[in-house]
Amino acid sequence: MSAEQKSPQQSAIDELYDEAEHWNLNTGEETIHAKRLGGNWRKIKWLSASVWILMFIVPYLRIGDRQAILFDIPNRQFHILNMTILPQDFWMLSLLLLFFALLLAVSTALIGRVYCGYFCFQTVWTDVFTWLDEKLEGSPPKRRKLDKAKLDFTKFRIKFTKHLIWLLISALTGISFVAWFYDAYDLWSDIFSLQAGSTAYSTIALFTAGTYVLAGYMREQACFWLCPYARIQGVMVDNTTLVPTYDFKRGEPRGRIVKGQSEDERTTGDCVDCKQCIAVCPTGVDIRHGQQEGCITCGLCIDACDLVMEKLDRPKGLIRYESLDVLEGGENRPLFKRPRVWVYGLIMSAAMAGIGYGLSTLDALELKVIHARQPLFVLLSNGSIQNKYTLKVLNKMTKDVPVTITATGPEGLILVDADGITAKHGKVTPRTVFVRVPKSNLKGETTPIIFQVEGEISDEVFVGTRMSVFIGPKY
């Protein structure tokens, strides 16, 4: 179609396309070699990333003769410091997950994708891998040149070393992960003596391959196209959220510095279009187009821009953490006027309270009572009614405990076969017992009965109770 024939609608559509002309879909055709500069946010990023060192160290800490934190799946016990959590306490895990899910939500509502930018393993491991890129292959232009160069001995040596170190880090990541579920010291000897189970080997292999591929090759592509949290968090951001923002009012119209021009004669905005913000971006976005899906809000562009502004003697903060409301001249709504923060906060406190309640009431001895259903009751030859119960005594302590079982309920009840039970530590000890009650003492079809288990370890008495019913014939 020629320009003369254009209908108004068509021109409007063309305008839309013109606006989107800068739009560049990053689908990984080009490896992003980001420049590394220093700065405050860079320091914070290293600091927050260093929390992950715990993952490599903690499995080697021990309390007494066992690992301080061990998620022992084959034995169905989680040891966390002095606590032992059994599958019966797993409802707390769901509250913990709820808490962290909402922590992610509330932090995103306040300061954007801060998790992505500073803490996510994808970001952290990619950061370490690209740091190795820089150390071994040099600055971004050198890296691009090396990528294009023919494979000769030098290139092979550099690439081989890099991939070897990548693989070593990946393997260490896999082994460290497994060490949380496997005695860490045994793990190392078992791995090399081929004694570790197939689950351990396959998990290590999976994590090694995963780390190598995700941090070495996929990198920002994982954030763009794989990670669901990136998309979810995108919709949690609102006008009041603090995110790295380019102050277009100050920066535009952008333009290069004209030599010899004094600051007073300047007709352009503060942005000198040096593109340093793009050069340092680990996901390759241009922050000057505003908040976008590729931005993991890591703040590295802020560092880069501040560095340039400092050199030019212009005020820092052309790119800074700012909310859309403030940028457009408004005021930031105070925290207490943001209902989302309130709702998130309430749910989080509820989850925490639940966990607190759970941890404070972790009984050392727990009793479960299962009433036999077939038959519900039996008439004995002396006229008593007999009920059968399976008692399950759960001992969460680290030692076996001899326990006594008592029952209180209908008058004249006799508890049979409940003697001599030793509750094995970390296990459920079952026992079938019988309760006999003279028929004349029963007032109705069902009568409440309370079982109690009592055990003593080093002068401390632990008690667990459980209510059940005694069932008799109909009247």
Next chain:
Amino acid sequence: MADNNPFPGENNTGHIWDDNIRELANPPPRWWMIAFWASIIFFFGYGVLYPMYPIGQKPTEGVLGWTQIKEYQEGLDEVAAVRAPFENQLKDMSAKDILANPGLADYTVASVKVLFGDNCAPCHGGGGQGGPDYPVLADDDWLFGGTVETIEQTITMGRKGIMTAHGKILSDAEADKLVDAIVAGDPMSDPNFLQKGCIACHGMDGKGMQMLGSANLTDGIYRFVRGGQSTKDSVKQTILHGVNDVTDPQTREAVMPSFGERLSKDEIKKLAVYVYKFGGGQ
């Protein structure tokens, strides 16, 4: 169409709709082609390893030699391997010895449940609760005795109770009177209990004799009461028509078949422990 392609040189197929929507002849994405060929290779690889091609009467066997029944057998062997240490111990033990060892008794109860379900539960119920005509195994009222040895014997040999029909020697009114005395828990209070010879089997006190398998008439436990029937009607029917009395067509049938030939000695021993543990063992 091909002669007059409005979009020349863009490798379209010549299929064009609505002026500008056209089908291009682009190759499929590489990952798709890789997955496509990988699945074809997988198909042939699977056919080599596992039974697949229907050649002749049977499909090809596959180099792994895998069959469903073999996998099932392996599963059974695995169970047997877990049970072996217990089973080896049980072999040389009597039922009484097993009961004296809580660990082995628990193992026995857990492992023989299926056997009880297959052989005993149809009459006695899954929990030994019995039913009309079939004795409760969970109570302590035993016709032939509740020691584990007797239970073992009962399972092995079977049991058959005998009671002659008394309809010919008792009038209806006399029978009613006797029934009243029995259900009240004091059979001796009716002189007919003595005169008509009930004591021969049920004893002077009416408590029965386990040697004969005669019932205890004083404990209020009646095995023949059907749903909707009163206890008295049931007891009267038993008195008038007897149990396993071939001369009376309305007699009660009460036969426990023998399992000695159907089950092994060890299985019967374990079943005896299982029944004993229902709560009525003596």
